[in-house]
Amino acid sequence: MKKHTIGVIPGDGIGPEVADEGLKVLSAVAELEGFDYELVEYPYSGQHYLDTGELVPDSAIEEWKGLDAIFLGAIGHPDVEPGLVERSVILGLRFGLDLYVNLRPIKLYSENLGPLKGKGPDDIDFAVVRENTEGLYAQIGGALRENTEDEVALVNGIYTWKGCERAVRYAFELARKRAEQRGADGRAPRVTLVDKSNAIRPHAIWLRALEAVSKDFPEVETDHQYVDAACMWMIKDPDWFDVVVTTNLFGDIITDLGAMLQGGMGIAASGNIHPGKTSMFEPIHGSAPRHAGKKVASPMGAIMAVGMMLDYLGEEKAAQRIDEAAGRLLQDGTIPSLGSRSGIPTDVMGDMVVAALRGEAIPDP
Ligand code: IPM
Ligand code: MG
Numbered sequence: 001m002k003k004h005t006i007g008v009i010p011g012d013g014i015g016p017e018v019a020d021e022g023l024k025v026l027s028a029v030a031e032l033e034g035f036d037y038e039l040v041e042y043p044y045s046g047q048h049y050l051d052t053g054e055l056v057p058d059s060a061i062e063e064w065k066g067l068d069a070i071f072l073g074a075i076g077h078p079d080v081e082p083g084l085v086e087r088s089v090i091l092g093l094r095f096g097l098d099l100y101v102n103l104r105p106i107k108l109y110s111e112n113l114g115p116l117k118g119k120g121p122d123d124i125d126f127a128v129v130r131e132n133t134e135g136l137y138a139q140i141g142g143a144l145r146e147n148t149e150d151e152v153a154l155v156n157g158i159y160t161w162k163g164c165e166r167a168v169r170y171a172f173e174l175a176r177k178r179a180e181q182r183g184a185d186g187r188a189p190r191v192t193l194v195d196k197s198n199a200i201r202p203h204a205i206w207l208r209a210l211e212a213v214s215k216d217f218p219e220v221e222t223d224h225q226y227v228d229a230a231c232m233w234m235i236k237d238p239d240w241f242d243v244v245v246t247t248n249l250f251g252d253i254i255t256d257l258g259a260m261l262q263g264g265m266g267i268a269a270s271g272n273i274h275p276g277k278t279s280m281f282e283p284i285h286g287s288a289p290r291h292a293g294k295k296v297a298s299p300m301g302a303i304m305a306v307g308m309m310l311d312y313l314g315e316e317k318a319a320q321r322i323d324e325a326a327g328r329l330l331q332d333g334t335i336p337s338l339g340s341r342s343g344i345p346t347d348v349m350g351d352m353v354v355a356a357l358r359g360e361a362i363p364d365p
Contacts, residue, residue: 001034001035001036002035002036002314003036003037003038004035004036004037004038004068004069004313004315005037005038005040005066005067005068006026006037006038006039006040006067006068006069006070006071006309007039007040007041007042007064007067007069007070007071007278008023008039008040008041008042008070008071008072009041009042009044009045009070009071009072009073009075009089010041010045010073011044011045011046011072011073011074011075011076011089011287012045012046012047012074012075012076012077012085012287012289012292013074013076013077013286013287013288013289013291013292014073014074014285014287014288014291014292014297014346015045015072015073015074015075015287016073017073017292017293017295017297017299017346017347018073018074018283018297018298018299018301018302018346019071019072019073019302020299020347020350021299021302021303021346021347021349021350021353022071022073022299022302022303022305022306022350023039023071023306024350024351024354025303025306025322025350025353025354025357026071026306026310028354028357028358029306029310029315029318029321029322029357030318032318032321032357032358033315033317033318033321035315035318040067042060044056044060044075044085044088044089045075045077045085045089046075046076046077046079046080046085046287047077049077049080049084049085049088050077050079050080055084055085055088055089055092056088056089056092056093056096061092061093061096061097064093064096064097064278065097065277065278066278067278068278068313069278069279069280069281069309069312069313070093070278070279070280070281071280071281071282071305071306071309072089072090072093072280072281072282073282073283073287073302074282074283074285074286074287074288075089075090075286075287076286076287076289077287077289078289087139090282091137091139093272093280094132094133094272094280095133097272097274097277097278097279097280098133098274098277099132099133099272099273099274099277099279099280100131100132100133100163100166100167100170100273100274101129101130101131101132101166101167101170101271101272101273101274102128102129102130102131102132102248102251102270102271102272102273103127103128103129103130103174103270103271103272103273103308104127104128104130104251104255104258104268104269104270104284105126105127105128105269105304105308106124106125106126106127106128106238106241106255106258106259106261106262106268107121107124107125107126107262108120108121108123108124108125108261108262108263109121109262109263109267109326109327109330109331110263110330110331110333112333112336113262113263113264113267113330113337113338114261114262114263115260115261116235116238116261119238119239119261121331122239123238123239124238124239124261124262126238126241126242126243126244126258127174127178127242127243127244128243128244128245128246128251128254128255128258129167129170129171129174129243129244129245129246129251130246130247130248130250130251130252130255131163131164131167131245131246131247131248131251132167132248132251132272133163133248134158134159134160134163134247134248135157135158135159135247135248135249136155136156136157136247136248136249137248137249138156138157138158140155140156140158141153141154141155141156142154157200157202157247157249159202159203159205159206159247161205161209164205164206164209165209165212165213167209167245168191168193168206168209168210168213168245169213169216170245170273170275171191171243171244171245172191172213172214172216172217172220172243174243175189175190175191175217175220175242175243176189176217176219176220178242178243179219179220187242188219188220188221189217189219189220189221189242189243190220190221190222190223190241190242190243191210191214191217191220191221191222191223191242191243191244191245192222192223192224192225192230192240192241192242192243192244192245193206193207193210193222193223193224193225193244193245193246194225194226194227194230194244194245194246194247194250194254195207195224195226195227195246195247195250196226196227196228196250197226198226203247206245206247207224210222210224210245227246227250227253227254230244230246230250230254231254231257234254234257234258234261235257235261238261255268255270255284256284259284259285263330263337263338264298264337264338264339265283265284265285265301265338265339266285266297266298266300266301266337266338266339266342267298267300267301267304267330267338268283268284268285268301268304269281269282269283269284269301269302269303269304269305269307269308270282270283270284270305270308271305271308271309271312273312279309279312281305281306281308281309281312282302282305283301283302283304283305284301285301291340295345295346295347296339296340296345296346297339297340297346298338298339298342298346298349299346299347299349299350300326300335300338300349300353303322303326303350303353304322304323304326306322307319307322307323307326310322321357322353322357325353325356325357326353326356328356329352329353329356329362334352334362335349335352342365343365344365345365348363348364348365351363
């Protein structure tokens with residue numbers, strides 16, 4: 001039996017609380033499915049930086065390359081310069097491990113979780129493939145004469161053929177896989193490219209990548225939207241989408257919108273993936289410092305991220321079990337909403353998922 005070695009970075013704010021619940025569910029599902037794993041914890045966070053002055057050292061990135069996966073809670077501390085630790089840990093992982101896909105499923109489990117009138121689980125079930133190592137996140141640029149009237153700020157969007165091609169290819173492969181899972185009666189697979197190639201002409205590289213890769217996937221429909229229109233269509237006709245592929249920044253933005261469609265930041269999960277290499281899984285929410293320590297944060301995003309991680313590690317049945325157990329609790333209203341309004345303490349929500357997994361009585365909130 002293969003043993004999975006998983007790095008854990010609990011992080012800041014609500015990160016450690018939600019990560020604990022994710023690990024609770026991991027332990028329960030490992031017992032049910034009979035797989036083995038080992039956890040290696042890492043301290044990198046805003047708090048660790050304040051305590052020691054240390055950010056993520058190059059040696060940690062090297063060490064992570066030897067793990068099977070990494071599970072991250074949340075990073076960000078109000079007393080640290082904005083973005084410093086996020087760039088070190090989150091972007092450090094994405095760039096350092098070349099995790100070129102940020103996969104963000106958008107799935108509404110129950111109509112009453114979502115904000116759109118009349119839209120239910122049949123209408124909202126798609127996935128965003130966000131390019132994760134280039135674009136405006138490449139950190140190529142800088143500032144000159146800062147804090148003067150003559151200040152110049154420069155940021156370059158980087159789009160390589162290799163970077164676009166591999167993200168687009170991943171999207172097509174995912175569309176094919178999702179169609180297989182839907183079966184013969186399900187709808188046809190579709191990849192929608194979201195860019196801004198009308199105003200930002202170099203974005204046309206994405207269109208060329210779409211066209212080139214689509215030749216290898218004749219059964220997959222292709223479609224193209226500018227990002228402003230995509231925001232409109234995500235609200236107006238979310239059922240149109242199957243797999244979306246887009247740039248790093250646009251993916252960041254439209255997946256917060258997507259998180260709202262599925263019931264909020266309390267459930268949205270993501271995988272930072274390089275097929276075959278150490279990949280990293282995290283809820284998409286931040287560290288929400290003002291909610292920390294109060295047991296009001298929803299652990300569902302972290303739990304769903306564990307599900308995605310297990311799917312990536314080849315434990316598909318375990319991943320499916322988590323999806324079904326969480327889905328049941330959301331569909332039957334046991335968990336009526338995600339976030340502080342639910343009235344269910346963080347740890348109790350984790351216990352509920354564990355009970356649902358085991359087929360035991362669900363604890364009271
Ligand atoms: C996300 C976050 C990060 C991003 C931040 C924390 C750097 O918003 O994972 O979506 O911009 O990618
Ligand atoms: Mg974001």
